[in-house]
Amino acid sequence: MANHASSEKRNRQRIVRTVRNRAVTSAVRTLVKRVRTAIDAKDTAAAKKALLDATVALDSAASKGVYHHKAASRVVSRLSSAVHKLTAAKA
Numbered sequence: 001m002a003n004h005a006s007s008e009k010r011n012r013q014r015i016v017r018t019v020r021n022r023a024v025t026s027a028v029r030t031l032v033k034r035v036r037t038a039i040d041a042k043d044t045a046a047a048k049k050a051l052l053d054a055t056v057a058l059d060s061a062a063s064k065g066v067y068h069h070k071a072a073s074r075v076v077s078r079l080s081s082a083v084h085k086l087t088a089a090k091a
Contacts, residue, residue: 024066031057035079044090047083054079 002008031054038047055076062072 021066024061024064028054028057028061028067032075032079035083039082039086042086042090044083044087047086051079051083 002011031050035047035050035054038050058067058072058076061067062069
């Protein structure tokens with residue numbers, strides 16, 4: 001356990017950050033899962049709506065430093081591509 005005031009404070013900060021980051025990560029995973037579920041169900045309207053929600057969440061997580069910006073961009077790109085293919089197949 002920490003013996004110095006500064007290290008005790010860093011430990012408290014670490015705990016708060018971990019809880020916040022875990023919540024953001026969980027929310028992002030849920031939203032990405034909704035997009036993939038809509039794509040598997042071939043539901044174009046739901047996929048587009050879920051993609052918008054997931055994109056906002058991923059960009060927010062990247063700006064907070066929870067996700068690396070390139071990792072978030074990669075996920076958004078792959079989901080967008082899958083939704084685009086779904087809409088192109090419907091047309």
